[in-house]
Amino acid sequence: MKTDVLIAGCGCAGLYCALQLPDDKQIVILAKGEVTQSDSFLAQGGICMLKDESDYDAYFEDTMRAGHYENNPDSVEVMIRSSQDTIGDLIRYGVNFHREADGSLSFTREGAHSAKRILFHEDITGKEITGRLLEQAKGRHNITILEHCAMLDIVCRDNNCYGVVAHSKDSGLFIIEAKDTVFACGGIGGLYRHSTNYRQLTGDGVAVALLHGIAVEHINYVQIHPTTLYTEQEGERSFLISESVRGEGAVLYNAQKERFVDELLPRDVLTKKIQEQMQKDGMPYVWLSMEHIPREEITGHFPNIVGHCKKKGYDVFHECIPVVPAQHYFMGGIKADLSGRTSMEHLYAIGETACNGVHGRNRLASNSLLESLVFAKRAAKDIAKGQATYRKKIPQMDLSGYQNMQALAQYYKKRVLDEIERLEHHE
Numbered sequence: 001m002k003t004d005v006l007i008a009g010c011g012c013a014g015l016y017c018a019l020q021l022p023d024d025k026q027i028v029i030l031a032k033g034e035v036t037q038s039d040s041f042l043a044q045g046g047i048c049m050l051k052d053e054s055d056y057d058a059y060f061e062d063t064m065r066a067g068h069y070e071n072n073p074d075s076v077e078v079m080i081r082s083s084q085d086t087i088g089d090l091i092r093y094g095v096n097f098h099r100e101a102d103g104s105l106s107f108t109r110e111g112a113h114s115a116k117r118i119l120f121h122e123d124i125t126g127k128e129i130t131g132r133l134l135e136q137a138k139g140r141h142n143i144t145i146l147e148h149c150a151m152l153d154i155v156c157r158d159n160n161c162y163g164v165v166a167h168s169k170d171s172g173l174f175i176i177e178a179k180d181t182v183f184a185c186g187g188i189g190g191l192y193r194h195s196t197n198y199r200q201l202t203g204d205g206v207a208v209a210l211l212h213g214i215a216v217e218h219i220n221y222v223q224i225h226p227t228t229l230y231t232e233q234e235g236e237r238s239f240l241i242s243e244s245v246r247g248e249g250a251v252l253y254n255a256q257k258e259r260f261v262d263e264l265l266p267r268d269v270l271t272k273k274i275q276e277q278m279q280k281d282g283m284p285y286v287w288l289s290m291e292h293i294p295r296e297e298i299t300g301h302f303p304n305i306v307g308h309c310k311k312k313g314y315d316v317f318h319e320c321i322p323v324v325p326a327q328h329y330f331m332g333g334i335k336a337d338l339s340g341r342t343s344m345e346h347l348y349a350i351g352e353t354a355c356n357g358v359h360g361r362n363r364l365a366s367n368s369l370l371e372s373l374v375f376a377k378r379a380a381k382d383i384a385k386g387q388a389t390y391r392k393k394i395p396q397m398d399l400s401g402y403q404n405m406q407a408l409a410q411y412y413k414k415r416v417l418d419e420i421e422r423l424e425h426h427e
C-alpha cells in the first residue's frame, strides 16, 4: 500500500492531524483496535482553554508548577497561545461544549488549577470531541481508516522513515509506504496491571523508537491518577473518577471516614498522600464522598460516573465509593520538537506517544487533549510544507521476522518497561 501520510493511531491526535492536512494528500490512519477504542474517547473532565489574556500568566504558572518546572516553557507557551484557535476548530467541527444560560462557554476547574478554565461536555468530553473528529474524518474522501490494523515497525534506512510494517487479521503482514509517517499511538497503560487506559495501548511507538535509536525523553515520567474506582476484578480497566468531581467539592476519607488531605493537590502529591493513608489504614482503597454536592450538580455534570458507580452497586448520592490510584498518563515519550518532528527524518510523533516537554514531570489536568490537538495541527502544517520536495525510494524489507506477533509484543513490552526501570534506578 502507498500513501502520502501514514498515521499510526486513531485517537484525537491522529484524527485531528489528518483533518488538518490538505485534502489533496492521501492519508491512511491505523487503529489497533476499534476506532472508538482510544483513550481520547475516555476523557471525562474536559479540555483547557485560555479564557482571556488576564489568565495567561496564571495558566502558564499552573502548568509549570504541576510539572515541577521541568516543562519546556516554549511548548507550554505554544499550547496556551494556540488553545483558542484549536477550540474554534472543534466548535466548527460540531463539538458541543457546555454553555451558560446566555450562550457563553461554561468553564469548570480541576485540581492544581488556580482558575476555572476547563471546557466540558457533561463528563464525556473526550467522546464528544473525538466522536466529532471521527465523523469528519469518515466524511473525507482522502482519509482511509484501517481498523484492527497494528503498526509493528517502521521501514527505515539512513535515519529516514519510509512507512511502516503493519498487520491486520484480514490482510496479514504488509508494508505501507508513506512519504511521512506519524506516530499517534497513545500511552503505555496496557503495560501496567492497573491502568485507566485501554489495554491495547502498550507504548508500541516508544518500543519501535527504542529499537531504532530514535530519541526518547523522560519515559519514566508516568502519571498515576489518584482516584479510580476500586475493583477486585483482575485485568479490568480501572474506571476514572475525574478530578472535576473533587473540583466540585467531593472529599476523601480514611477508613474512619475522616478527611485526611487537601483534595485539590497536584495529582502526584495527592497520589502519594492516598498511598500513605492506605498503608496506615491497612486498606486497598480510601473513600470518596460526593454526598454533600447538590444532587442536580452531580447528575448534570457527572452522569457517566453516576451510572458506572450504580452499575457497580454504589449509590453516590447516599454513600462513599472506594477509590485507589492507578496508572493514567505518560508524560514522557518520543522526543518531538514544536512541529512534532522526531530525531528521524519523515517520522513525526504527536499526542501522548510524544514528549515535547509540555507536561514536565507531571501533567496538569485537562492539558493533554489540548496538547495532543495543538501539536497535531502543527505537525500537519509541517508535513504539508515538506511534501512538495519529497524524493525517496523505499528499501527492500524481509517480513519473515514479524511472523510471531506474540513474541514481538512481549519483546516490545519488556524493552519499554526495562528502559523505564533503568531510568528510575538511574535517578
Ligand SMILES: Cc1cc2nc3c(=O)[nH]c(=O)nc-3n(C[C@H](O)[C@H](O)[C@H](O)COP(=O)(O)OP(=O)(O)OC[C@H]3O[C@@H](n4cnc5c(N)ncnc54)[C@H](O)[C@@H]3O)c2cc1C
Pocket: 008, 009, 010, 011, 012, 013, 014, 030, 031, 032, 033, 035, 037, 038, 039, 040, 041, 042, 043, 044, 045, 046, 047, 048, 125, 126, 149, 150, 151, 152, 184, 185, 186, 187, 196, 197, 198, 200, 201, 202, 204, 205, 240, 328, 329, 350, 351, 352, 353, 365, 366, 367, 368, 369, 370, 372
Ligand atoms: C480515563 C481517562 C480520562 C481522561 N480524561 C482526560 C481529560 O479530562 N482531559 C484531558 O485533557 N485528558 C484526559 N485524559 C488523557 C487523554 O485522553 C489522552 O492523553 C489523549 O486522549 C491521548 O490522545 P492520543 O490521540 O495521543 O491517544 P489515544 O486517544 O489513546 O489513541 C491512541 C490510538 O493509537 C492506536 N494505536 C496504539 N498502538 C498502535 C499500533 N501499534 N498500531 C496502530 N495503532 C495503534 C490506538 O488503537 C488508538 O487508536 C484521560 C485519559 C483517560 C484514560
